[in-house]
Every structure is written in structure tokens, then in C-alpha cells.
Amino acid sequence: MKTTRDFPFWGDKYSPLASLAGVVLLIGATSRVSYALIISAAIFFVYAISTFFLRVSSRFIPSAHRTWIRIVFVSTVTAIFCRIAGIAWPVPVKELAPYFGMVPLSLIASDLLDRTAEETPMRTIQASVYEAFILCGIALVLAAVREAFGYGTLSIPNADGITVLITQESAAALSLRSLTATAGGFILFGYLLAAYRKNRFRRYGIPRCGEDDV
Amino acid sequence: MNPFFLPFVAAVAANSFLTFGFGLRRLVSAEGGGFPRVFAPALAVIIAGFTVWPVFAFFLAPFSLGYLEMMFLVPFSVLISTVSDKIIRSVSLGTQKQTADLSAFSAYDGLTYAAAFMILRLATSFIDALLFASGAAVGYFLCAITLHAIRERSDTEPVPRCLRGIPLMLIASGIIAILASFLASAGFLALGTHL
Numbered sequence: 394m395k396t397t398r399d400f401p402f403w404g405d406k407y408s409p410l411a412s413l414a415g416v417v418l419l420i421g422a423t424s425r426v427s428y429a430l431i432i433s434a435a436i437f438f439v440y441a442i443s444t445f446f447l448r449v450s451s452r453f454i455p456s457a458h459r460t461w462i463r464i465v466f467v468s469t470v471t472a473i474f475c476r477i478a479g480i481a482w483p484v485p486v487k488e489l490a491p492y493f494g495m496v497p498l499s500l501i502a503s504d505l506l507d508r509t510a511e512e513t514p515m516r517t518i519q520a521s522v523y524e525a526f527i528l529c530g531i532a533l534v535l536a537a538v539r540e541a542f543g544y545g546t547l548s549i550p551n552a553d554g555i556t557v558l559i560t561q562e563s564a565a566a567l568s569l570r571s572l573t574a575t576a577g578g579f580i581l582f583g584y585l586l587a588a589y590r591k592n593r594f595r596r597y598g599i600p601r602c603g604e605d606d607v
Numbered sequence: 608m609n610p611f612f613l614p615f616v617a618a619v620a621a622n623s624f625l626t627f628g629f630g631l632r633r634l635v636s637a638e639g640g641g642f643p644r645v646f647a648p649a650l651a652v653i654i655a656g657f658t659v660w661p662v663f664a665f666f667l668a669p670f671s672l673g674y675l676e677m678m679f680l681v682p683f684s685v686l687i688s689t690v691s692d693k694i695i696r697s698v699s700l701g702t703q704k705q706t707a708d709l710s711a712f713s714a715y716d717g718l719t720y721a722a723a724f725m726i727l728r729l730a731t732s733f734i735d736a737l738l739f740a741s742g743a744a745v746g747y748f749l750c751a752i753t754l755h756a757i758r759e760r761s762d763t764e765p766v767p768r769c770l771r772g773i774p775l776m777l778i779a780s781g782i783i784a785i786l787a788s789f790l791a792s793a794g795f796l797a798l799g800t801h802l
Contacts, residue, residue, distance in 0.1 A: 413631070413632040413635070413636060413773075414632070414713075416628075416631055416632060416716075417627070417628045417629055417631055417632075417716060417717050420628040420631065421627045421628045421629075460712060461682070464681065464682050464685050464712070465678070465682050467681075468677055468678050468679075468680075468681040468682055469678050471677055471681070472674055472675050472676075472677045472678040475674045475677060476674045476675075479674060490724075491627055491721060491724050491725075492627075493677060494677055494680065494681050494684075494717065494720045494721075494724060495629070495717045495720070497681055498681065498685075498713045498714055498716070498717050498720060499713070501685075501712055501713050502632075502710065502712075502713035502716065571785065574784070574785075574788070575625070575626060575627060575628050575784055576625075576780075576781045576782070576784035576785045576788065577781065578628065578781070579628065579777045579778065579780045579781030579784060580777070580778050580781035580782070582777050583770075583773075583774040583775070583776075583777030583778035583780075583781065584774070584778070586773060586774040586777065587767075587769045587770045587774040588769075590768075590769040590774070591769045594769070
């Protein structure tokens with residue numbers, strides 16, 4: 394019998410949405426698909442590289458200062474990503490600047506580094522990429538909904554800002570601009586969580602729907 | 608019009624939580640912790656006002672950090688958060704559980720980081736930084752009180768079960784954010800006519 398643990402987007406208490414780690418990125422940086430793509434690239438880059446190098450070098454890191462060394466290292470990897478991404482997409486990277494700082498903080502908050510401390514380096518990368526994939530998947534879905542209904546467009550990043558791939562005039566005329574604001578993100582995310590709970594209750598019969606678990 | 612009033616009001620209405628969603632997890636989840644749970648992030652934001660601007664605008668400014676600013680700002684905001692956590696725990700000695708708050712290591716879900724980031728971008732003087740930080744702390748505190756009241760009320764009202772808890776808190780946060788943006792716009796308009 395299937396359980397919620399088999400469902401990758403929610404899984405156990407450490408899954409990104411159950412622990413709500415990275416939820417700021419899901420709400421703040423998903424007003425456009427182009428922004429979500431850049432943040433997704435940052436998440437993959439930072440999660441994979443940081444977890445791998447910290448796992449490989451774990452025996453050389455004194456346990457008393459482990460947390461601080463991790464924070465400084467992950468922040469440095471994020472700064473390197475910002476530098477590289479800033480060459481390709483200078484304008485979008487500047488617009489997303491407040492949210493890049495949340496990438497290392499989300500990794501620290503997710504407890505991924507502690508959970509994979511005993512795994513092999515290869516297994517560590519797999520776990521980090523899997524977690525990044527879940528986070529990015531949700532971010533891209535949210536961004537597609539918010540941009541499509543908020544602006545009536547779908548876009549990808551370019552050096553000067555964004556390139557609009559699809560424009561639907563009728564959708565643009567009916568666009569709900571508040572969806573693209575943080576307030577719209579809060580409300581949309583709240584309703585998506587409620588829909589998930591309802592679906593989970595129907596499919597798995599978990600009677601805890603309505604408590605504070607996600 | 609008092610020139611100190613505008614940055615304070617701006618920071619209260621458009622604080623990091625309502626504008627960017629930073630500090631969200633702490634506000635919407637119902638974990639225990641009482642007042643230290645709200646005071647610790649607010650204190651961290653105020654400490655950021657005292658420390659970030661002098662450090663980054665004076666000591667680190669000659670190095671022109673650019674993109675590397677994050678390398679220092681993220682650990683610095685985590686440091687501020689852990690200091691705030693320690694202060695609050697020492698003050699509430701005997702009344703609250705004395706274990707360290709692990710969310711301090713995520714700078715309270717980025718709240719302290721966001722405050723530090725915005726101080727560096729918006730403040731032009733030390734006084735500006737202090738006003739901005741205290742306004743952001745007050746704004747966060749008011750949001751926390753409002754959401755706490757909504758959560759308590761929802762326990763006794765006929766709210767659909769699938770909406771109770773985190774989804775309801777998120778929707779309420781969204782409505783508060785919309786109201787705050789209207790209030791901020793109206794406030795700035797009113798202030799602008801008197802400036």
C-alpha cells in the first residue's frame with residue numbers, strides 16, 4: 394500500500410515542504426518562470442557542490458566549528474554562483490539578489506548536511522540533487538501558474554532581463570497581477586497546501602488532515 | 608515633517624516578511640516557544656541595525672566586495688541571530704526551555720539576512736539603519752501578533768479542516784501583505800504631500 398512517504402514532494406518530515414525549508418524561495422522567487430529557472434540553477438549548484446565537498450572534507454573539519462565552517466563554505470559557493478550567473482544574466486541576477494542569500498540558509502535549515510554525514514560521497518550527491526529537484530520542481534510549477542495567470546506570459550532569462558516565449562493576449566487582459574506579488578504567492582501556496590491535504594486524505598485516508606503537519 | 612518618520616513607517620509597513628516572505632516558517636508553523644519565539648528574531652533585526660551598517664559601510668567598504676558581499680553577509684546575519692538567541696534565552700531564564708534555537712542558524716529563515724541586506728541597500732546613514740531596523744522589527748512583531756490571534760481564533764471557528772494551521776496562516780499572511788501594501792501606499796502619499 395502506498396503511503397505519503399512514497400510521495401516525493403512531501404515524503405517524511407525532512408522533505409522540503411514538510412519542513413518548510415526553502416519556502417521563502419518558493420514564494421519570493423517564483424513571480425516569473427525566468428526567475429524560478431535562475432533560482433533552480435542556484436539551488437542545484439549550491440546543494441550538489443556544497444554537500445559533496447563538505448562530505449569529502451568532513452574528517453578535516455573540527456566538530457566544534459562544523460556549523461560555522463559549513464555556513465561560510467555554502468555562502469562562498471553561492472557567491473561563486475552569483476558571480477558566474479551574473480556574467481550570463483546580469484539583470485535578472487541583480488533583481489533576485491535578496492533571494493540568493495536564502496539558498497545557503499535553506500540548505501542549512503533543511504538539515505541535509507547532517508543527514509548525509511554518514512553516507513558515501515556519491516550517495517550524498519544523489520540525496521542533495523534529489524532534494525534540489527523537489528524544491529526546483531515545486532518552484533517551477535508555482536512560477537508557471539503565477540506568471541501565466543499574473544502576466545499572461547511565460548518567460549526565460551536573458552542578459553537584459555527576460556525573453557517572453559509565450560504571450561496570450563486574452564490571458565494578459567484578464568491577468569491577476571496580485572498573483573505575482575509576494576501576497577499572491579502566500580495565498581496561492583496556502584490553497585495548494587490545502588488542496589494537497591484534501592487529496593492526501595482521499596488517497597491515503599490519513600485522518601490528520603487539519604493539524605499542523607503539512 | 609520629521610525626516611526620521613518616513614524610513615520607520617516604510618520599514619513597518621513594508622517589512623521583510625510581508626515584502627519578501629522572509630521569516631515565514633517561524634510565523635506560520637505552530638511550534639511552541641512563547642514570546643522568545645517572536646522576540647528573538649525582532650531583536651536580531653535590531654542588532655543588525657546597530658552592526659551591519661558600520662561593519663559593511665566602513666570596515667569592508669574599501670574592499671568593494673560586490674558579489675562576494677554574500678560570503679560575509681550570510682555568516683554575519685547568522686552570527687547576529689545566534690547572539691540574539693543567546694540574549695533572549697539568558698533573559699527568559701527559568702521560564703522557557705533553555706536549548707539553543709536551531710532556526711537561528713538559518714538567520715530565522717532569512718529574516719535577519721533580509722534586514723541586513725535591505726539596510727545596506729537603503730540606509731544612507733547610521734541613524735537611517737537604526738530606524739529601518741527598528742521599523743522592520745516592529746513590523747515583524749505586529750505580523751506575529753496578528754497571525755497568532757488568527758491562529759487562536761481559527762481553533763474555535765468552523766474553519767475547514769484542510770485549511771487549518773499552515774494553509775490558513777499563509778492565506779492570512781497574503782491578505783495582511785495586501786493590506787500593508789495599500790496602507791504603505793496611502794501613507795507615503797500622505798507623507799509626500801507634507802514633505
